[in-house]
Amino acid sequence: MSCVHYKFSSKLNYDTVTFDGLHIALCDLKKQIMGREKLKAADCDLQITNAQTNEEYTDDAALIPKNSSVIVRRIPIGGVKTASKTYVIDRSEPSSGPSKAIDDSAASISLAQLTKNVLMLFVKCLAMRTVRMENPVKSLCHCNDRRGVP
Secondary structure, rough: OOOEEEOOOOOOOOEEEEEOOEEEHHHHHHHHHHHHHHHOOOEEEEEEOOOOOOEOOOOOEEEOOOOEEEEEEEOOHHHHHHHHEEEEEEEOOOOOOEEEEEEHHHHHHHHHHHHHHHHHHHHHHHHHHOOOOOOOHHHHHHHHHHHHHO
16 A cells, blocks of 8 residues: 655644555545545645645646655635735715725735834834823824824
């Protein structure tokens, strides 16, 4: 009996799939892993990567040699999709009211830029001695109202 050792990227230990022959087809390996892990093919797909070489197996007919170790990741059926629109709900209307779609590139700010802006505001307000440590967020809001965003 031959085997392939697999583990999900979030787990520490490897499990084993056994088969006859010198290699196993990627589609057969996925079926066996899904069966052992009680996953449904309709819910997700598996991304299989060689643990030693980091080569991702993409062709279902690809042959994986016996005694290989692979890393498994669950992915959505159609692959990973990027969101092209963000929906902003106007809270002044009832919750069942309409929502407006806006373009991500125009409305979003990166987390790094947001963090930088808040840090710069905090330092500026601290220099002006307007930040009270018992409620720094409220103090920053008051400082922002008086001095503007950096």
